[in-house]
Amino acid sequence: MPTRRSTATMKDVALKARVSLATVSRAFAAPGSVSETLTQRIVAAARDLNYTLNVNARSLRSQSSGLVVVLIPDIGNPFFSVLLQGIEEQARALGLAILIGDTHGDRELAATYARLLDTRRADGMILLNGTVPNRAHDGARLSPQRYPVVAISERIPGADIAMVGINNRAAGFEAVAHLAGLGHRRIAHIMGPADNILTHERAQGYREGVLAHGCDLWPEALQPGAFSIRAGRAAMAKLLDGPAPPTAVFAANDEIAIGAIIEAKARGLHVPRDLSVVGFDDIEYAESYDPALTTINQPRREMGRRAMAMLGELITDPDHRQADVNLEYQLVVRASTAPPRVASRKPVSRT
Amino acid sequence: MPTRRSTATMKDVALKARVSLATVSRAFAAPGSVSETLTQRIVAAARDLNYTLNVNARSLRSQSSGLVVVLIPDIGNPFFSVLLQGIEEQARALGLAILIGDTHGDRELAATYARLLDTRRADGMILLNGTVPNRAHDGARLSPQRYPVVAISERIPGADIAMVGINNRAAGFEAVAHLAGLGHRRIAHIMGPADNILTHERAQGYREGVLAHGCDLWPEALQPGAFSIRAGRAAMAKLLDGPAPPTAVFAANDEIAIGAIIEAKARGLHVPRDLSVVGFDDIEYAESYDPALTTINQPRREMGRRAMAMLGELITDPDHRQADVNLEYQLVVRASTAPPRVASRKPVSRT
DNA sequence: TTGTATGCGTTATCAC
DNA sequence: GTGATAACGCATACAA
Numbered sequence: 001m002p003t004r005r006s007t008a009t010m011k012d013v014a015l016k017a018r019v020s021l022a023t024v025s026r027a028f029a030a031p032g033s034v035s036e037t038l039t040q041r042i043v044a045a046a047r048d049l050n051y052t053l054n055v056n057a058r059s060l061r062s063q064s065s066g067l068v069v070v071l072i073p074d075i076g077n078p079f080f081s082v083l084l085q086g087i088e089e090q091a092r093a094l095g096l097a098i099l100i101g102d103t104h105g106d107r108e109l110a111a112t113y114a115r116l117l118d119t120r121r122a123d124g125m126i127l128l129n130g131t132v133p134n135r136a137h138d139g140a141r142l143s144p145q146r147y148p149v150v151a152i153s154e155r156i157p158g159a160d161i162a163m164v165g166i167n168n169r170a171a172g173f174e175a176v177a178h179l180a181g182l183g184h185r186r187i188a189h190i191m192g193p194a195d196n197i198l199t200h201e202r203a204q205g206y207r208e209g210v211l212a213h214g215c216d217l218w219p220e221a222l223q224p225g226a227f228s229i230r231a232g233r234a235a236m237a238k239l240l241d242g243p244a245p246p247t248a249v250f251a252a253n254d255e256i257a258i259g260a261i262i263e264a265k266a267r268g269l270h271v272p273r274d275l276s277v278v279g280f281d282d283i284e285y286a287e288s289y290d291p292a293l294t295t296i297n298q299p300r301r302e303m304g305r306r307a308m309a310m311l312g313e314l315i316t317d318p319d320h321r322q323a324d325v326n327l328e329y330q331l332v333v334r335a336s337t338a339p340p341r342v343a344s345r346k347p348v349s350r351t
Numbered sequence: 352m353p354t355r356r357s358t359a360t361m362k363d364v365a366l367k368a369r370v371s372l373a374t375v376s377r378a379f380a381a382p383g384s385v386s387e388t389l390t391q392r393i394v395a396a397a398r399d400l401n402y403t404l405n406v407n408a409r410s411l412r413s414q415s416s417g418l419v420v421v422l423i424p425d426i427g428n429p430f431f432s433v434l435l436q437g438i439e440e441q442a443r444a445l446g447l448a449i450l451i452g453d454t455h456g457d458r459e460l461a462a463t464y465a466r467l468l469d470t471r472r473a474d475g476m477i478l479l480n481g482t483v484p485n486r487a488h489d490g491a492r493l494s495p496q497r498y499p500v501v502a503i504s505e506r507i508p509g510a511d512i513a514m515v516g517i518n519n520r521a522a523g524f525e526a527v528a529h530l531a532g533l534g535h536r537r538i539a540h541i542m543g544p545a546d547n548i549l550t551h552e553r554a555q556g557y558r559e560g561v562l563a564h565g566c567d568l569w570p571e572a573l574q575p576g577a578f579s580i581r582a583g584r585a586a587m588a589k590l591l592d593g594p595a596p597p598t599a600v601f602a603a604n605d606e607i608a609i610g611a612i613i614e615a616k617a618r619g620l621h622v623p624r625d626l627s628v629v630g631f632d633d634i635e636y637a638e639s640y641d642p643a644l645t646t647i648n649q650p651r652r653e654m655g656r657r658a659m660a661m662l663g664e665l666i667t668d669p670d671h672r673q674a675d676v677n678l679e680y681q682l683v684v685r686a687s688t689a690p691p692r693v694a695s696r697k698p699v700s701r702t
Numbered sequence: 703t704t705g706t707a708t709g710c711g712t713t714a715t716c717a718c
Numbered sequence: 719g720t721g722a723t724a725a726c727g728c729a730t731a732c733a734a
Contacts, residue, residue, distance in 0.1 A: 009726090009727055009728085010727065010728065011727080011728095019704080019705085020704065020705045020706075021705090021706095021727095021728085022704075022705060022706075022707095022728095022729080022730080023703085023704060023705075024728095025727095025728065025729055025730085026703095026704085026729090026730095029728095029729075033703075033704095034703075034704085035703060035704085038703085038704085052466070052469040052470055053470055053727090053728085054411070054470070054472065054726085054727050054728070055470045055471045055472075056407050056410040056411045056416060056471065056472055056726085056727080056728095057411050057710090057726070057727035057728040057729090058727080058728055058729075059407040059710095059728095060405070060407040060408050060411050060709095060710050060711065060712085060726090060727080060728075061709080061710050061727080061728050061729045061730085062710085062728085062729065062730095063710075065407060074436075075426075075432050075433075075435050075436050075439065076429065076432050076433040076435075076436045076635075077432075078427065078429050078432070081426050081427050081428075081429070081432040082426075082427040084426050084427075084451075085425075085426050085427045085453060088426065088451065088452075088453045089453075097450050097467065097471070098450065098451050099448055099449065099450060099451075100435075100439065100449050100450075100451045101439075102436055102439045102440075112443075115403070116448065118403040119403055119404055119405070119406045120406045120407065120448070121405065121406075121407055229639050258636075258639055259639075262639060262641075265641065284427075285609075285636045288580050288609055288610075288613060289640070289641075290613075290616065290640075290641045360710095360711055360712085361711065361712070362711080370720080370721085371720065371721045371722070372711095372712090372721085372722090373713085373714090373720075373721060373722075373723090374719085374720060374721075376711095376712065376713060376714090377713095377719090377720085380713075384719075384720095385719070385720085386719060386720090389719085389720085404711090404712085405710085405711050405712070406712095407710090407711080407712090408710070408711035408712040408713085408726090409711080409712050409713070410712090410726095411710090411711080411712070411713095411726050411727065411728085412711080412712045412713045412714080412725075412726050413712080413713060413714090413726085414726075
């Protein structure tokens with residue numbers, strides 16, 4: 001007995017429960033405002049008729065859809081997908097549905113998705129990519145005064161948008177401090193892409209760490225790169241080809257770190273005996289890699305949850321000014337870091 | 352000059368373009384049916400007024416929302432997130448938006464999300480978890496006659512739902528064939544979770560492979576497990592603790608394979624010298640692992656795209672019967688498999 | 703507390 | 719081709 005697609009409307013429910021249509025609406029929207037008896041009759045009638053609220057109609061009438069747009073540069077990337085998971089959990093708790101948009105790092109595509117705010121009357125948006133879509137030809141349409149927007153991880157320059165993330169500079173500093181504490185003096189840094197905000201924050205932390213601990217800071221110590229294994233390998237190769245290779249590397253994320261380790265291994269080096277590597281993010285596979293990665297853990301799921309919670313408040317009260325939230329990061333020491341074979345002031349003897 | 356939220360409606364556009372409301376609607380919906388001159392006037396007026404179509408109103412009237420629900424057991428898992436990426440790409444091409452639901456493997460949650468088909472008048476649904484939500488107390492509501500539904504990867508038993516995936520049995524067979532070809536005779540299989548359909552298909556392929564190649568098939572050769580690194584480790588430990596450990600293992604997915612390798616390494620074994628391991632899925636990190644994983648590549652992105660394309664056809668023509676689609680998989684031989692140290696039937700000479 | 707009446711912005715059904 | 723007009727299903731101002 002295939003149940004038919006519920007075509008019953010509030011009118012039907014009202015008829016069956018012998019109340020007015022308005023009362024049915026109220027019974028569902030504001031449970032307290034309808035008397036006990038009527039509520040029971042209405043609920044029973046709705047059940048019998050297999051009634052389902054038509055959200056489209058509600059959205060049209062109320063001018064808000066219960067939809068939240070989430071803009072992600074790359075869903076396939078575990079870093080983002082776990083963030084999304086946190087967002088999803090909180091959204092569900094708030095009764096909001098998630099409209100997903102993979103921007104592939106393309107601003108034009110991001111703009112397309114951002115338009116859902118208008119066309120679908122989405123209630124808000126979460127940005128995971130550090131850029132405001134469509135700034136160029138669409139001006140201030142995304143200012144939080146118009147639309148509730150929250151950014152994750154990356155501070156968006158020039159936009160008054162609340163953010164939840166961690167202190168990347170401090171984390172970078174701590175990564176270097178860990179290495180320096182192990183005795184390393186020649187520590188390189190493989191950076192993320194140049195147009196990324198996080199890249200600069202982490203690099204800044206690196207610089208401060210190197211300075212504070214009296215480590216070397218030579219011209220090639222800061223290697224440009226990208227958030228990928230391939231880029232990590234390439235940068236590590238350059239570092240190793242240099243006249244005085246580092247004994248340790250701080251990578252701007254775990255994929256870079258893995259790339260660096262692959263390259264080191266390919267050259268017969270042992271990690272961490274010959275080279276220590278610190279990553280960033282603590283993605284799933286960091287723990288299972290060989291060697292297990294020493295890295296900075298970001299509470300990704302929690303970041304997603306908090307961002308969604310903030311957005312929720314912003315939606316219910318658009319005038320509420322949200323302060324940025326910096327969550328706790330954590331240096332997780334595993335097997336990819338160790339004291340240098342020989343302190344680097346004196347020449348390193350290699351077999 | 353912050354552009355105001357577009358509050359202009361078709362009525363405004365009609366007024367400004369000096370045409371009727373109906374004509375404006377037609378100009379956008381069926382571009383061919385309105386004369387050249389009027390179309391131009393309408394487009395111009397819409398631009399001037401910064402007009403945006405209100406999709407909620409359209410959905411209410413047309414009884415369809417342009418929304419597709421995607422049910423995923425775990426967005427954080429790279430296997431699924433890349434599938435999602437494929438789905439997203441195709442959906443964008445079709446002008447559909449994706450409503451995402453992470454079921455966390457929970458049927459109750461899945462049912463909740465499936466209700467979006469009713470409440471939001473979603474046009475269809477894609478299932479990534481091998482179960483039809485809400486079967487228990489909601490009967491045949493999800494039959495494709497009522498709602499366009501497509502499943503990915505897992506055939507859903509008892510439901511007449513089109514599927515796109517690969518031939519898991521044949522792939523399992525091929526994995527064993529590869530191992531047997533290398534000279535292995537004692538090949539174990541670490542399975543996925545017992546309630547998963549893929550688990551049985553791959554295990555069946557394993558059995559047939561073992562039989563066809565005259566390999567051993569001892570009682571503990573098939574280890575129950577789950578799709579996780581931890582489960583892979585545990586199962587490998589049992590295998591290694593047995594009286595006559597295998598020289599090779601076919602793992603039901605890459606995470607299991609990684610777990611198996613970790614355990615083997617922890618016991619001082621070398622992979623692939625002492626133990627060969629074949630994975631399944633070819634996730635991102637399979638290539639970068641040490642050793643790089645020999646595994647079965649599933650065209651995940653393409654699977655997502657195809658599923659969404661099929662769903663699109665199903666949406667435009669609900670009576671169209673979609674045939675299952677089996678895409679090409681591929682055994683990717685990398686560094687985690689090698690001939691056994693000593694062949695179990697005949698000795699293999701190794702340098 | 704409950705009922706009546708109106709409108710949200712579109713598409714569809716008529717006519718012309 | 720184009721225009722008037724009636725739904726679509728619900729929320730809410732107002733009246734009772």
